């Protein structure tokens with residue numbers, strides 16, 4: 001593993017996946033089917049690009065990559081913080097000329113760490129502001145990117161072989177969004193296959209930390225993350241505890257009031273008390289006047 005820049009913190013993971021794993025991920029994406037990326041977005045960021053998602057339970061290579069990344073680049077503590085975990089692997093296929101315009105990964109999601117797997121040794125990824133001191137506290141904009149060139153400015157990752165990976169953190173050590181993590185998939189010369197793996201640690205991402213403190217996953221992370229891009233609809237386990245207690249109380253109150261009004265909760269009349277020998281049933285009292 002080699003550090004390529006300090007801001008954002010980027011690591012090159014050489015030969016992270018084997019050729020077989022790359023092939024398996026591409027096959028899994030094809031099997032599941034790829035669809036045009038960004039069809040629902042107003043402003044398409046990805047051009048001539050199709051996408052599929054491959055879950056760890058669907059493909060062992062995705063599971064192995066996920067657990068190895070968690071063990072090497074995130075602490076066990078980090079991933080066990082509320083809401084931590086990974087999204088299903090996004091497998092992208094760019095046609096020649098296809099590209100991913102400059103963007104941030106973590107504007108809408110607490111994607112603390114991104115890992116890109118170069119699956120067929122094609123294409124390049126550009127970080128125009130890597131290690132740039134030019135912006136002070138200001139957020140760089142598209143206008144700032146326009147005069148920059150991938151072969152001169154920032155950092156361009158070109159894989160040496162299929163299976164190389166690039167990992168970068170989208171938040172800094174204080175939890176602020178890393179403004180220099182803007183990056184782009186450069187126009188592909190040939191068909192380019194890449195895997196994008198997004199790892200969430202909301203508690204370490206300041207804009208999402210408050211939500212993380214008040215939410216607790218009640219199911220495995222994956223079940224929240226499979227749904228993809230939106231914020232996870234996590235429920236506090238205490239919330240469900242409260243719902244259960246209130247329902248139980250309401251049920252008990254209903255049962256008691258039904259008994260008191262002379263009806264069984266199942267709607268039938270209450271049973272007559274058992275008579276012992278010699279006892280006579282009391283009939284209903286009739287107030288007859290004659």
Ligand SMILES: O=C(O)CCC(=O)C(=O)O
Nearest residue numbers: 100124125184185194196
């Ligand atoms: O295609 C690339 O090189 C970059 C992909 C990317 O930026 C992403 O998936 O977030």
